[in-house]
Amino acid sequence: MDFAFTPEQEQLRQEVRDFIAENVTDSVRAEVEDAMDEGHGEEYMKLRAKIAERGWIGISFPKEYGGQDGSRIDQYIVEEELARVGVNVGLSGSGGPAILAAGTEEQKQYFIPRLIRGEVTFALGFTEPQAGADLAGLQTRAVRDGDDYIINGQKMYTSSAHYATHIYMMARTDPDAPKHKGISIFLFPMDTPGVTVRPLWTIQNDPPAPMGTTYGMGRTNETFFEDVRVPASSMLGEENMGWYVGAMGLNLDRVGASRYLISVRRDEDIVNWVKENEFDGHSPSEDPEVRDRIAEMWIEAQVCRLMTLRSMSIVEHGGNFTYEGSAEKVWAPEHGVRTTEGISQILGPYAQLLNGSIGAVEDGVFAHNLMGSFQSGINHGSVQVMRDQVARRGLGMPRG
């Protein structure tokens, strides 16, 4: 056991902080925050390129594909610092790691360096109108036609589809096989003919959530595939094995610095807010019940932190987490909800005031968090599905 970062890692952290102080200006931050609604702007892309130039994206990826062969902990440090200012440079597990594990040499050569440089971004095409928690029940079809596949169907909540360059999606390639054994993954450009993206507006859209909101995105999408012809070479991994490749990537999506910060930034926010603010001369930090609740939340947040570091430690040892990633994905989102709800009971009626309202606290960020925080317990595997996985994979309990 060693709970300290090395001096080199502390130095790396300082370098990232210095970089942020110099480069992440308010206007960049505003642009970053808008990205989920309007796509990445010019300033963000410049910033991202600068970060990539430093070698800070994909640190743990192999050198031959543009990474650094570096430590997963180093990568965690960079991601943590940048995520604190709203810049997410974590490469999603669905994407880079899945391609490294299952991709052809050609796919690795093409995608990994471009993901690192930010030239390729993936929208994720998993959920469908009739397939959410039971993702393997998906109905989008891909039918072989010569050297190509023809894809037809619909995906829901394809959040960055309106600005992503590519989609990473699951489709059914064998309708007669058991449902987990007839699915394949395809990677192809969003501008492939037959792909249509339609916006879905969230409860955060009006008024727009302020900077720093948890799940403050105003927009997601539904994406339609109508006779979309893609070459067979766009398949990731073997035909009909997509469920297993996809599950591996999704498992990685459930851990890491960005997701951890989504769940714990609120704890720091409220601690620092009650210390510096008061209502009519009275600081909530003097109330015993507020103090007790804040300490409780903080302790839970430490557990989120340590569970994240546990997953990182397992990866660093070259292992795979069996239940630990799922455990983290239960604990952190549920903690995030308890915190935002705790904060709302500290602020009372002020917690309802949205961005732009008279009396809004910190531009209404706490109110918007209250609307958004439960979202992280839903996506990438709901907390209920995650508990199933902890019980079945971690504890060997049988299916019902």
Added chain:
Amino acid sequence: MDVLLTDEEEMLKNSAREFLEAECSPELAREMERDDLGYPPQLWKQMATLGWVGMALPERYGGQGLSLTYLGLVMEEVGRHIVPVPLHSTMTAALTINADGTDEQRQETLPKVCSGDMVLTWAFSEADPRYRAESVKMEARRDGDGYILNGTKMFVDNFNASEKCLVVCRSTHGSQGTDGISLFLVDTSSPGISHELLTTLAKDKQSQVVFENVRVPSSAMIGEEGSAWPIVEAMLDRGTALLCTQMTGAARKDAEMAIDYSKNRLAFGRPVASFQSIQHICADMIMWVDGGQLLTYEALWRMDQGLPASVEVSQAKAFCNEKCEAVVRSSQIIHGGIGFMMEFNLHLWFRRVTAWTLRLGTTFEHRARVARALLDQPGKMRLGRSMYQTASR
């Protein structure tokens, strides 16, 4: 940064587990609940011979000179197997004697502790159950070249089996709070001491100890007269962190028993383990234990590095108090009526973990301490970064 156990740490834990699995059955724990002494001296001696009692004590006294973390790993296994030995009380006192005692005090106690020939304990609580300086009212009055102790201590663990006891007193008449606190190493056989066992839900050996004009020499004092509070606080912190290891060790075993039971217990024609309502409780149980364990390890690790750890200790204890209790309660519920039966072993864990949640600081007390660190010192707080300027009990 690596929160996993090293190979050496894993080996130690495994060897402790193998030994205790073989040597300590639940029947032994049950038997010791009815025993006058409360522990089997032979097993205690064996554990000393294996080096576990002296694990974190210096080699020059016959110990192994290893870290608190190592001791914690052993104590996790002691908790797992609910081993009825006075390890916690002895370590809490011995580590304080080692850290803050005189050479003479160390010579007098530590070699015997390491060899398994001396059991120790410590006495803090009185009428006020809170673990804070204000709760200490017991008087130590200077008299010639010694002190006269008067007062009543409660919840003194294994006093009946202990040769010596660290006693927290107020040596300055009328002093308040942390001022005027002194610590004495007292022979339990001193004239004027009487004790009576309490009837506790863990059926462990805790006593009410009455001190009536008990005379101790000046040489029995640990630290300086009237300014021993920091020593006492460090003693409580070490004791608390080590207690957390016992709690998580016992709670994990308790959760495993529920999981195993659910796989074999049939209802509606299938194992109850196949019901999601049961699976989700079990998933929570494991996550709770994992969380408590990680917090505890971080606290122990910080102490081993010589870093301030009071906040981490309180984080761990506040969390373990609630979550380990939730684990053992959930396990009882999964077992149904049989878990409530005296002849079934599960309650041995339930009653012990429950008792440990009540010792060395309640959830409220520990959260209050974390809140002071978070809210009563200036500057922005950030998870994972130092929280220390002050964080006293």
